[in-house]
Amino acid sequence: ITYLKNGNSVYFTGNDSIDDTKGIIDEEKPIKLVILDELTEFFERGQGEDEISNIEATFVRGNDDEFCMEYYFNPPKNPNASIFKWVKKMEKRSDCIHIHVDYRDVPEKWLGKKLIQSAMEMKKVDERMYNWIWLGISIGLDEIVYYMFDKDKHVLDRNLTNDEINGITRIDASCDYGQMNATVFEFWGLNPTLKTVFGLDEFYHSGRESGKQLTPSEYAFKFKKMCEKIKEEFGQYPRNLYIDPSARGLAEEIKRACPFIKIRGAQNDVKLGISRVQKAIAFQKVLFSTRQEMLLNEIVIYSYDKKSIESGIEKPVKDDDHCMDALRYYIMGIWKYIKRYLPDVEKNEGGEDD
Structure with missing residues (x-):
């Protein structure tokens, strides 16, 4: 998508391989912001840290200033998941900021009353599940899979x-x-x-x-x-x-x-x-x-x-x-x-x- 007044562009791509992102680089106009969404997919179905590092190296090249990468993911239940090992590494970097948000961090009118009610319904029947789905807390795994069965x-x-x-x-x-x-x-x-x-x-x-x-x-x-x-x-x-x-x-x-x-x-x-x-x-x-x-x-x-x-x-x-x-x-x-x-x-x- 290109904004015609100034030529700024937004590119959307999947990442089945590193070549998917290499093809959208414009040597004349370096990309200044890269957003990776659903980051857990890189660890569960892709090559994890190696793949993410390759993408960063591809886009940071030629950017002397004002370059930023943002990573978004829904925390898995299991605190031992591979993505958390990567997060701990990233937190040691001086150029990294880690922010955790949930639905309470935005105005209620953005979400609508129905969504808030849904969250409260889940809290009522299974607070543990609510903590994971709605608050993004890695609650850990019960040894019993269907612990909510009564x-x-x-x-x-x-x-x-x-x-x-x-x-x-x-x-x-x-x-x-x-x-x-x-x-x-x-x-x-x-x-x-x-x-x-x-x-x-x-x-x-x-x-x-x-x-x-x-x-x-x-x-x-x-x-x-x-x-x-x-x-x-x-x-x-x-x-x-x-x-x-x-x-x-x-x-x-x-x-x-x-x-x-x-x-x-x-x-x-x-x-x-x-x-x-x-x-x-x-x-x-x-x-x-x-x-x-x-x-x-x-x-x-x-x-x-x-x-x-x-x-x-x-x-x-x-x-x-x-x-x-x-x-x-x-x-x-x-x-x-x-x-x-x-x-x-x-x-x-x-x-x-x-």
Whole structure:
């Protein structure tokens, strides 16, 4: 974008490689201000400090004065994240100023009352999450991933009422598939009137624990029987099955056995998926059934690997997580609906800006 009166220009670019920024340098008119936004992406998906240093070296060349670089990022939950090591290095530089801001640092009229109310709603239901998302505080990671789960709040120990059943506009299923490991099907009902997802039922089979491994065609038959049970009880077949894309053989068998259902490859971004499930649980937008016995067993022990937390790249422990994967696949699959039921917080997936 060029301001014609004086020729000043603003350039916008991504940075898949260092060559992306080299191409916009004008040797006759050195760039005086460079802004890097979403800085955590450089550390999580790029080359981190090396990449940032290359960009700085590219633009500072030929600038004798009045040159400035600004870096913006939402602080990760984990205080051991790589970006914080870089921040500590930068703070030692005499030419660096580190400023932390949150939504309270700007006039309320800029934000609007709805956004303020959203922040207060989150503070009410989960102050820890509020401190991270709205205040940008690195709160650290609980060892238990879904620490906000409360059996008394999130589990219905009764059958659904007629209003709850009649308000379900779509039923979906999600699947995590294992050969010797467990295979699980979870069934869910979306009720837009009550702005709630209801867990409906569950199928779980472990070849290792039972001593009998099922073939993909046998699992497809079991899934079909579960779908017929759902249809009889709730008046409709599941519409979609969100399944790990690597389970192609099972997906093909289910497609043949259940022509009424659409196979959807699950979005398998674990970090983002966990964040979204946490929000759905925190605001009680997903309620579970006592029929989902294995899911309820897993959700209270699903935890991060301690060593991964210390290294700054948190990863859940890959044990007893089959139902947790199926839950995440489903929430990711229908997120466009779930986020409508939340206070206006999804606009910011992370914390506030530094």
